[in-house]
Structure formats: C-alpha cells, structure tokens
Amino acid sequence: MSDLLSVGATILLFAVSVIYTKACDGITKGRNHA
Amino acid sequence: MTANGWIQILFFFASVFLLAKPMGLYMCRVFERRKTPLDVLLRPVERVLYKLTGVKEDESMRWTEYAVAMLIFSAATLLFTYAIERMQAFLPLNPQHLPGVAPGLAWNTAISFTTNTNWQSYVPETTMSYLTQMLGLATHNFWSAAVGMALAVALIRGIASRETDRLGNFWVDMTRATLYILLPLCLVYGTVLVSQGVVQNLKPYDTATLVEKQNVTITGTDGKTSPQTVTTQTIAQGPVASQEAIKMLGTNGGGFFNTNSAHPFENPTPLSNYLQLLSIFLIPAGLTVTLGRMVKAPRHGWAVFAAMSVFFFIGVAASYSAESRANPLLHNVTTQATATDTGGNMEGKEVRFGIANSALFATVTTDASCGAVNAMHDSFSPLGGMIPMTNILLGEIVFGGVGAGMYGMLIFVVLAVFIAGLMVGRTPEYLGKKIEAADVQLAMLYLLIFPLIILCLAAVSVLSPTFGLSSLTNQGPHGLSEILYAFASAAGNNGSAFAGLNANTPWYNASLGFAMFAGRFLMIVPMLAIAGNLAKKKITPASQGTFPVTTPLFTILLCSVILIVGALTFFPVLSLGPILEHLQMHAGKMY
Numbered sequence: 001m002s003d004l005l006s007v008g009a010t011i012l013l014f015a016v017s018v019i020y021t022k023a024c025d026g027i028t029k030g031r032n033h034a
Numbered sequence: 035m036t037a038n039g040w041i042q043i044l045f046f047f048a049s050v051f052l053l054a055k056p057m058g059l060y061m062c063r064v065f066e067r068r069k070t071p072l073d074v075l076l077r078p079v080e081r082v083l084y085k086l087t088g089v090k091e092d093e094s095m096r097w098t099e100y101a102v103a104m105l106i107f108s109a110a111t112l113l114f115t116y117a118i119e120r121m122q123a124f125l126p127l128n129p130q131h132l133p134g135v136a137p138g139l140a141w142n143t144a145i146s147f148t149t150n151t152n153w154q155s156y157v158p159e160t161t162m163s164y165l166t167q168m169l170g171l172a173t174h175n176f177w178s179a180a181v182g183m184a185l186a187v188a189l190i191r192g193i194a195s196r197e198t199d200r201l202g203n204f205w206v207d208m209t210r211a212t213l214y215i216l217l218p219l220c221l222v223y224g225t226v227l228v229s230q231g232v233v234q235n236l237k238p239y240d241t242a243t244l245v246e247k248q249n250v251t252i253t254g255t256d257g258k259t260s261p262q263t264v265t266t267q268t269i270a271q272g273p274v275a276s277q278e279a280i281k282m283l284g285t286n287g288g289g290f291f292n293t294n295s296a297h298p299f300e301n302p303t304p305l306s307n308y309l310q311l312l313s314i315f316l317i318p319a320g321l322t323v324t325l326g327r328m329v330k331a332p333r334h335g336w337a338v339f340a341a342m343s344v345f346f347f348i349g350v351a352a353s354y355s356a357e358s359r360a361n362p363l364l365h366n367v368t369t370q371a372t373a374t375d376t377g378g379n380m381e382g383k384e385v386r387f388g389i390a391n392s393a394l395f396a397t398v399t400t401d402a403s404c405g406a407v408n409a410m411h412d413s414f415s416p417l418g419g420m421i422p423m424t425n426i427l428l429g430e431i432v433f434g435g436v437g438a439g440m441y442g443m444l445i446f447v448v449l450a451v452f453i454a455g456l457m458v459g460r461t462p463e464y465l466g467k468k469i470e471a472a473d474v475q476l477a478m479l480y481l482l483i484f485p486l487i488i489l490c491l492a493a494v495s496v497l498s499p500t501f502g503l504s505s506l507t508n509q510g511p512h513g514l515s516e517i518l519y520a521f522a523s524a525a526g527n528n529g530s531a532f533a534g535l536n537a538n539t540p541w542y543n544a545s546l547g548f549a550m551f552a553g554r555f556l557m558i559v560p561m562l563a564i565a566g567n568l569a570k571k572k573i574t575p576a577s578q579g580t581f582p583v584t585t586p587l588f589t590i591l592l593c594s595v596i597l598i599v600g601a602l603t604f605f606p607v608l609s610l611g612p613i614l615e616h617l618q619m620h621a622g623k624m625y
Contacts, residue, residue: 006116006141013548014109017555021101024479024563028472 035358039390043350046308046394047343050315050433054339057316058323064214065187065207066328076213083209094200097566100188101559103204104181108148108555111177116144118170119162128163129238135161142543147171149554150178150435152281152288152405152529153546155538159270159291164236171288172277176220179284179317180211182437185558186321187328189441192565193465194329196573201565215317216284223313224279230309231302234275242267274299282313285435287405287529295395295408296384307391307408314404318433321440329465333584338443341592345432346401349421354393356418357383363624382413393418400425403435405529412516412532416619419532420612423519426526427608428600429484435527441561447583448477448564450595454581454588463580466573473567476560483560485603487525487552491545492518492607501541507534511618512625515611520546525553 063070084091095103118125119140123133135143139156146153147170156162162171184207191201228234248264274290278300281288295301295310319339326335358378360367368377376385383392392409399406400422411422425432431443452469455462462469495502495517506513512534519532524546531537537546582588615625 003120003137006137007113009141010109010112010116010145013551014105014555017105017559018102020556021098021105021559021563024476024559025098025566027475027479027560028563028567030472 035354036390039354039388042390043354043394046311047346049312050319053312053316054319055323057320058325058335059327061183061215061317061320061324062327064210065183065202065324067206067210070214072214072218080209080213083213084206087205089203089205089209091203091206094202095204096199097188097192097201097562097569100201100204100566101562104185104558105555107177107204107208108181111174112144112148115147115170115174116140118166119143122163122166125163125165127165127168127236129236130160130163132161132163135166138540138543139538142547143171145547145550146529147174147286147288148178149527149550150182150284150286150403150438151524151527151550151554152286153524153531153537153550154288154292154529155543155546157292158289159239159272164272167277167290168273172280175277175280175284175286175288176212176216177208179216179280179286179436180208182285182435183211183215183317183321184208184437185562186437186440186444187324189444189561189565190325190328192567192569193444193467195569196571198569199566201562201569216280219283219316220276220279223283223309224275226309227275227278227306230306231298232275232278232306233271233299234273235271236273237271239271240269242269270299278310279313282310282404282406283316283436285314285318285402285404285438287399287403287407289406295406296387296410301408304386304391307387307395310406310408311395311398314398314402314406315433317436318402318439321437322433325440325444331465331584334465337584337586337589338447338592340586340589341596342401342432342434342439342443344589344593345425345428345596346397349401349425349432350394350397353397353414353418353421354390356415356421357389357393359415361415362620363622379413379415379418382410384408396422397425399530400528401430401432401434403430403438403527403529405523407530410533411519411530412534416512416515416612416616419515419519420608420616422530423515423522423612424601424604424608426519426522426528427488427604428596429481430526430528431596438527441558445477445480445561445564446592446596446599448473449481449599450588450592451581451583452477453595454591458579458581460579463574464568465583466576467568467571468574473564476564476567479560480557480564481599483556484525484553487549488518488521488604489607491549492521495521495541495545498541501539505536505539505542507536508625510625511611511615514607515615518607518611521549524549527554 119135188201251259252262253259277290291297322335322339326332378389395408429442451464452462516532516535
C-alpha cells in the first residue's frame with residue numbers, strides 16, 4: 001500500500017459514509033421504502 | 035474457583051455499582067451544561083477554545099449535521115495520525131531512531147485508533163516513537179472516547195426531547211467530554227499509576243547485562259540459521275502512565291508495550307490492576323445513570339444497568355470456571371492450587387494476577403470495547419476463550435465502550451420495546467415515543483451490519499490459503515477462532531487479539547482496517563438517524579397498555595432480545611470454533 005492509496009482509501013470511505021448518511025436520512029423521511 | 039477469587043470479583047463489581055451514580059450525575063451536569071465544580075478552572079479554557087475554532091456553543095445541530103461533523107473530525111484526525119506515523123523518523127522524541135511506519139500498517143493503525151479499536155498489528159516498543167505514541171495515538175484515545183460519549187448523549191437527547199430536529203452541538207459535546215471528564219480523571223489516575231510504578235519518562239531504552247548468557251538460534255533474511263550468544267537485554271521505557279490512564283478510562287486498550295497490561299511497566303501491582311479494571315467500567319456504568327436522569331426516568335437507567343450486570347456475571351462466572359479447570363491432556367495439573375502447583379489453566383497468565391483476575395480482566399475488557407489484556411486470550415481454554423469472543427459478538431453492550439456501549443444497548447432497547455409492542459398488539463412506545471417503521475428499519479440496519487462484516491470477511495479469509503490461512507500458526511477449530519476473533523475484535527472496535535494470527539500482511543491490514551471503519555461509522559450513522567427521528571416525535575402520556583421500561587420484566591425481555599439476536603447470529607460459527615475445539619480436547623486432540 002502506498003501513501004496515495006492510503007489517503008485515497010480514507011477519503012473514499014468517509015465520502016461513502018456521507019452518502020450513507022443521506023440514505024439513512026431518506027429512511028427517516030420514509031423515502032427509501034414503499 | 036476459590037472464595038478469594040470471588041471476593042475480588044464481587045469487590046470489583048461493588049465498586050462499579052457505588053461509583054456509577056456519582057459519575058453518572060456528574061456527566062449529566064457536564065452534558066446538560068449545568069454548573070460543575072470544575073467550571074472555575076475550565077470554563078475560561080472552554081470559551082477560548084470555541085473562540086479560536088469559531089464554534090458557536092448555542093448552535094444545535096440536526097442529526098445529519100452532527101454525523102457529518104463527526105465524520106469530518108474523524109477523517110481529519112485519522113490522516114493526521116497517519117502522517118505522524120509515516121514521518122516519525124524525521125520528527126523529534128524518537129530516541130531509538132525508529133524508521134517511519136510502513137504505509138499499510140500506518141493506515142491500519144490510524145483507523146484502529148480513530149475508531150477506538152486500538153488493534154495493534156505491530157510491536158509498539160519497536161515500531162512507534164514516543165512522539166507517535168503521544169501525539170498520534172494517545173490523542174486519539176481522548177478524541178475517540180469523547181466522540182463515543184458525545185454520540186451516546188446525542189441519542190439520549192433524541193429520546194428525551196420532543197418535537198425538535200436538534201440533537202446538540204457535536205463540537206461542544208466533544209470539548210466538554212474531553213475537558214470536564216477525561217482530562218481531569220486522567221490527570222489524577224495517571225499520577226496514581228506512577229505511584230504504583232508505571233514508568234513515565236522520555237529516556238532512551240535501558241540496556242541490562244544478563245546474569246546468565248543465553249544461546250539462541252537466529253534465522254537470517256536468507257533463511258539460514260546461525261547460533262548466537264545473547265549477553266544483554268533491552269528494557270523499553272517511555273511516557274507510559276499518561277497513555278495508560280486514557281487507554282483504560284477511554285476503553286481504548288492499545289498497549290504502550292506489546293504485552294499490554296501484562297507488562298510490569300504498564301500494570302505493576304494488584305492495586306494498579308484493580309484500578310485498570312475499575313476505570314474500564316467507570317464511564318460506561320455512569321452513563322446508565324446519565325441516561326436515567328436525562329430522560330427523567332432514573333429507574334429506567336437502573337433497569338439497563340441490571341441487564342448489563344446479568345451479562346457481566348454470566349460472563350465472569352463462565353470464564354473463571356473454565357480457566358479454573360486444568361487441561362485434561364496435561365497430566366498432574368490439578369484444579370485447586372497447592373504449594374507446588376498453581377492449578378487450573380495458567381498458560382498465558384501472569385502469576386502475579388492469577389486465574390481470577392485474568393478471567394475477570396478478559397471479561398471486563400470485552401464486555402466493554404476496551405481490548406487491553408493482562409493475560410493472553412489465545413491461551414485460554416476453548417470455552418474460556420469463547421467468553422471474551424461472545425462478549426464482543428454480543429455487541430459489547432455490557433457497560434460497553436465509552437458511549438458506544440450505551441448507544442449499542444439502546445438499539446437493543448428499541449428492539450425490545452418493539453417486540454413487546456407486537457406481543458400485546460399495540461404500537462410500540464419507548465418512554466412516550468412511538469417506535470415506527472423507520473426506527474425499526476434503522477435499528478435492524480445497525481444490528482445487521484455487524485455480523486455481515488465479521489462473517490463475510492472471516493469467510494473470505496478462511497477460504498483463501500494464500501492470503502488468509504497462510505498467516506495462521508494454529509490449524510483446525512482453533513485457527514478458525516483466531517480469524518473469527520480478529521474480525522469480531524475489529525468490527526466490534528475492541529482491539530484485543532487471539533495471538534497466533536500474523537495480521538501485519540496486506541490482506542489483514544486492509545480487511546481489518548475496513549472492518550474497524552465499518553464497525554464504527556456504518557453503525558453510528560443509523561444510530562444517529564434513530565436519535566434524530568425520535569427527537570422529532572411527540573411524547574405520548576403513559577397509559578395502561580404502555581410497556582413499562584423500569585421493571586424487572588423489562589430487564590428480562592431486554593436480556594432475552596440480546597441473547598436471541600446477538601448470540602444466535604453467531605452460534606453456528608462458534609460451534610465450529612471454540613465449541614468443537616472443546617469437544618476435541620476432551621477427545622484427546624489439541625491444536
């Protein structure tokens with residue numbers, strides 16, 4: 001693993017977590033289920 | 035088992051019980067921003083910090099803002115620690131001239147400390163400089179613990195408040211948890227540890243001349259072996275006490291030395307051992323009282339405390355009982371200690387702590403998400419080793435990690451009241467809040483992510499002879515236990531390990547790093563969403579059909595739900611690991 005990969009993986013994981021937060025917010029608003 | 039051992043265990047638990055209320059009430063004052071005795075000293079510091087960082091302390095956040103602030107903070111501090119590890123060779127406070135940490139290991143360690151896991155795929159005293167230990171790792175011990183407390187309090191606020199979409203301010207909660215709770219306690223605690231003999235210095239390592247020369251065989255990089263005579267021993271030093279205090283109090287668990295709390299410089303006396311045990315449970319036990327006070331139902335807090343206590347006693351009794359029995363394949367080892375025989379299973383245990391304190395430590399450190407050890411869990415008997423593993427697999431909700439144990443337990447509470455509602459045919463309610471579809475969906479998301487990470491990654495490792503099994507030194511069910519424990523420990527943010535698995539490989543550094551990340555942040559987000567959703571709801575007055583959450587019946591239901599959901603999820607894999615190993619040991623086979 002290089003430094004670029006480590007930093008890139010970190011940013012990617014946290015960015016996915018922010019999107020995941022938006023998805024969970026959707027569940028609270030009743031958007032993610034029928 | 036001996037009466038002496040049980041007296042020590044009961045004395046420990048009585049101390050936790052007695053300290054829970056004062057600790058919980060104090061934390062309540064801190065998070066409700068009421069006056070505390072430390073205001074005279076700390077309030078001006080707090081104000082200056084807000085001024086410098088531009089934090090508006092009266093500004094409350096939506097749950098999504100709270101979550102994103104937590105994620106940004108964690109990402110920034112993770113990269114900060116990674117950079118320190120990589121550059122430690124060029125930074126001060128490196129008297130042993132240790133080189134920079136390799137990228138894969140540095141990433142794994144940075145994630146490990148950011149997520150409060152403190153999984154260590156390295157030998158600290160030969161890998162990390164003093165600066166890295168202090169600025170890169172010990173700081174995370176404070177921050178990750180403060181984040182955990184802030185999150186638990188945000189969930190409690192969500193339960194307690196009505197018709198609002200605000201959960202408090204993440205930066206204020208973090209700052210107050212660190213300034214008013216962790217720092218003062220660690221200052222006193224660290225000083226007491228120094229009085230017991232825990233070292234605290236910045237000296238280069240000492241060298242001692244051996245009384246008796248040792249003849250050893252060295253294996254070179256080319257694989258050739260050569261005999262060598264060893265005449266000296268290096269004795270590692272360092273700023274241990276300051277790190278030890280927050281390591282235990284923040285349920286972090288990452289040792290300054292490789293042998294963690296079995297090392298005489300980390301845990302030198304019976305008193306230091308007792309204090310280390312006590313400090314693991316101090317804040318998590320106090321948070322049950324904080325919960326009761328903040329939701330204005332103190333007896334609910336005690337009902338949760340009771341459920342946690344039930345699991346604690348089952349765990350410690352099972353662990354102590356298993357370790358008190360001798361391995362049936364070792365002849366002439368008795369169960370009872372005699373003048374010439376320690377009795378029971380003493381492999382991997384410090385003689386100064388004995389079986390009772392080793393079993394107690396293993397139970398407490400895995401009830402909470404601490405991960406510090408004073409005995410080697412891999413050397414426990416199959417069933418004795420299954421107890422710490424089961425504690426982690428249950429979600430570490432027995433008092434649990436600082437904050438993490440409380441919010442983990444509250445997810446089970448939501449599920450318990452939902453099931454109770456289904457049983458009586460009414461809309462489930464929790465302290466006047468209706469539990470609806472979204473809450474249960476988010477609770478199930480929280481509960482399913484955990485086994486998904488552990489079982490999938492363990493399965494991939496077990497199925498791969500090249501990158502998974504090649505790291506193992508034990509075969510059969512014990513090898514499976516080692517892999518399962520590693521992923522459970524990572525996803526549960528515990529950090530303790532079954533030795534015998536070399537985790538410093540590209541696969542394990544990456545997969546365990548991901549498990550730690552997912553086990554922390556992918557579980558926190560749905561938990562905060564539940565908090566935000568509950569905060570928006572009205573509080574319905576209790577009626578005759580409301581399921582009371584302050585009674586022994588509630589405690590029994592909660593324990594049952596934890597057992598059904600937590601234990602049964604992992605029973606199949608446990609039966610292939612430690613249970614099979616136990617049966618084979620009695621059939622005459624060891625791994």
